[in-house]
Amino acid sequence: QQQVKQSPQSLIVQKGGISIINCAYENTAFDYFPWYQQFPGKGPALLIAIRPDVSEKKEGRFTISFNKSAKQFSLHIMDSQPGDSATYFCAATSGGAGTYKYIFGTGTRLKVLA
Amino acid sequence: GAVVSQHPSWVICKSGTSVKIECRSLDFQATTMFWYRQFPKQSLMLMATSNEGSKATYEQGVEKDKFLINHASLTLSTLTVTSAHPEDSSFYICSAAGTVSNQPQHFGDGTRLSIL
Numbered sequence: 001q002q003q004v005k006q007s008p009q010s011l012i013v014q015k016g017g018i019s020i021i022n023c024a025y026e027n028t029a030f031d032y033f034p035w036y037q038q039f040p041g042k043g044p045a046l047l048i049a050i051r052p053d054v055s056e057k058k059e060g061r062f063t064i065s066f067n068k069s070a071k072q073f074s075l076h077i078m079d080s081q082p083g084d085s086a087t088y089f090c091a092a093t094s095g096g097a098g099t100y101k102y103i104f105g106t107g108t109r110l111k112v113l114a
Numbered sequence: 115g116a117v118v119s120q121h122p123s124w125v126i127c128k129s130g131t132s133v134k135i136e137c138r139s140l141d142f143q144a145t146t147m148f149w150y151r152q153f154p155k156q157s158l159m160l161m162a163t164s165n166e167g168s169k170a171t172y173e174q175g176v177e178k179d180k181f182l183i184n185h186a187s188l189t190l191s192t193l194t195v196t197s198a199h200p201e202d203s204s205f206y207i208c209s210a211a212g213t214v215s216n217q218p219q220h221f222g223d224g225t226r227l228s229i230l
Contacts, residue, residue: 043221
């Protein structure tokens with residue numbers, strides 16, 4: 001019940017295309033869902049996050065879509081660029097944004113072709 | 115954005131050596147810090163959660179005596195890998211969370227530990 005399932009494991013997208021990564025969870029107590037971007041040899045960096053009272057959140061080219069009833073959320077990267085090539089992790093937690101441990105997905109390695 | 119500094123970024127040492135990794139929150143007070151381990155092409159594996167002034171809470175399967183965590187102030191937590199062996203070689207990452215409940219965790223840039 002504590003798992004967060006992430007798919008796909010890897011993704012190849014042409015420059016300018018849309019990258020879509022999906023996550024699903026079971027624990028209805030989760031109330032904060034961040035997405036992190038990680039480049040090789042670096043720590044994860046927060047991209048965007050959403051709470052379950054909102055169905056969509058957009059920041060620049062990045063959008064989170066949230067389906068509370070289906071217990072799913074997804075990251076959309078519009079106009080994907082080669083610089084977006086990285087590993088993306090979804091996560092979920094409860095009790096506040098940072099206080100409690102995050103449950104991470106298994107990661108998606110995105111490659112954007114020039 | 116919030117900055118978390120981790121030091122050193124890379125360390126190579128001989129088997130049997132103890133190694134200390136520092137995690138500092140540079141522009142906010144971190145009441146809670148987390149230590150992760152990451153193997154190549156895998157997700158982050160939480161090792162322990164530390165609250166300032168309290169003993170760390172370790173995840174199941176993580177040896178407390180092997181991985182010593184100290185969170186002595188609101189800006190500094192340390193992870194000491196005691197008597198390190200080659201199987202301890204990994205990428206160690208810390209994250210920090212502030213006192214405001216709606217602020218996310220911010221991660222350091224990790225420490226690559228290689229035990230010869």
